[in-house]
Amino acid sequence: MTAISKSKCGKCGNAFNDDELYFQKHSGTKFCKECFIKDTKRKVRKNLGKNILKNHITIGVGISGGKDSLVMAHILNEFFNQIPNSKIVGIMVNEGIEGFRNDGIEKGIKFCEEYGIEYHIVTFSEYIDSDLDSIVAIAKEKNMTMNPCSFCGVIRRKILNRVAIEKGCDYLAIGHNLDDISQAVMMNYIEGDIKKLAILGKSSQSDKFVKRIKPLSKIPEEEVKLFADILEMDYHKEPCPYSCLSYRSEVSDIIDTLEEKHAGAMYSIVAGYERLLEYLEVPESVSICEKCGEPSALKICKVCSFLKDLGLEENSKF
Ligand SMILES: [Zn+2]
Ligand SMILES: [Zn+2]
Incomplete structure (x- = not known):
């Protein structure tokens, strides 16, 4: 039987089985679930x-x-x-x-x-x-x-x-x-x-x-x-x-x-x-977009021009 290794949570200090801890690589800290x-x-x-x-x-x-x-x-x-x-x-x-x-x-x-x-x-x-x-x-x-x-x-x-x-x-x-x-x-x-x-x-x-x-x-x-x-x-x-x-x-x-x-x-x-x-x-x-009135870098915003190309502009609520 192999012994289960235990380690401490880096925050609360309690000991846990290794598989119950999350190792946060960038901080080098082991966390228990709660912490x-x-x-x-x-x-x-x-x-x-x-x-x-x-x-x-x-x-x-x-x-x-x-x-x-x-x-x-x-x-x-x-x-x-x-x-x-x-x-x-x-x-x-x-x-x-x-x-x-x-x-x-x-x-x-x-x-x-x-x-x-x-x-x-x-x-x-x-x-x-x-x-x-x-x-x-x-x-x-x-x-x-x-x-x-x-x-x-x-x-x-x-x-x-x-x-x-x-x-x-x-x-x-x-x-x-x-x-x-x-x-x-x-x-x-x-x-x-x-x-x-x-x-x-x-x-x-x-x-x-x-x-x-x-x-x-x-x-x-x-x-x-x-x-x-x-x-x-x-x-x-x-x-x-x-x-x-x-x-x-x-x-x-x-x-x-x-x-x-x-x-x-x-x-x-x-x-x-x-x-x-x-x-x-x-x-x-x-x-301002000429169609929907929202600020836009272009005369007609991206959404409105998409809808126009698709032929969907008539029923759009924008
Ligand atoms: Zn903890
Ligand atoms: Zn628009």
């Missing part, structure tokens, strides 16, 4: 800061039913439950992807009902009179080169923003984790897209946009998953059938290799970027 959960919440709290964690704040939380959005909602809900007159509101957007999105929405509804969180479900159809599956079909028919992910992304963003405004939200929380952000930063570096790099990190000052926050931006994906698994959270695991993230996954592989060899590389990519942001000027979108 890991506590430490993750501490980091999120620190990331949010006192300006957000206060009275009379409503946070719209984009919920997809995946681990990131549910872990984020779990932590925010716990924080805001303790603050008088502040709350979180779940917002789910159903793009209409057959056989995919419904499970995510179901998981999201189950979560919100269990936690007693107010939630709203909106669909692409309500806003643009069409869903993503139909749009992909129309684009194919019209021989348009369209990347479903980028189309879906801009529409979802616009809808989330609209609902957050309607519900009186002060902030809109998006569940991007450290991996997502380091990938986005690296992609923009590699493409030399400084404008996008600046926009990525700074919020628009326009009152037509609810300020976006990313509470999990300092938590690696691995730890978000661990958090969800320790708490036995029931989240949607399938990848989107349209996921055409080949370039992003190449960048992700490079960062993972770096992280493997140099623990903490992912953190420094994001930390260095944040320092750089202080020197970057955000291009203020001076013009």
Whole structure:
């Protein structure tokens, strides 16, 4: 019989079997489950800061039913439950992807009902009179080169923003984790897209946009998953059938290799970027989209021009 080796948790000092501890490579700390959960919440709290964690704040939380959005909602809900007159509101957007999105929405509804969180479900159809599956079909028919992910992304963003405004939200929380952000930063570096790099990190000052926050931006994906698994959270695991993230996954592989060899590389990519942001000027979108009236760098914003190309502009509510 082999003896099970025991080690101490670096936080509480209690001894655990090695397989019960999580070793955080970049900090060199071993965590027991309880201390890991506590430490993750501490980091999120620190990331949010006192300006957000206060009275009379409503946070719209984009919920997809995946681990990131549910872990984020779990932590925010716990924080805001303790603050008088502040709350979180779940917002789910159903793009209409057959056989995919419904499970995510179901998981999201189950979560919100269990936690007693107010939630709203909106669909692409309500806003643009069409869903993503139909749009992909129309684009194919019209021989348009369209990347479903980028189309879906801009529409979802616009809808989330609209609902957050309607519900009186002060902030809109998006569940991007450290991996997502380091990938986005690296992609923009590699493409030399400084404008996008600046926009990525700074919020628009326009009152037509609810300020976006990313509470999990300092938590690696691995730890978000661990958090969800320790708490036995029931989240949607399938990848989107349209996921055409080949370039992003190449960048992700490079960062993972770096992280493997140099623990903490992912953190420094994001930390260095944040320092750089202080020197970057955000291009203020001076013009207003002629169709939807929202600030846009172009005469007609990306969403409106997509819809025009697809022949869907007439029934659009934007
Ligand atoms: Zn511990
Ligand atoms: Zn527009």
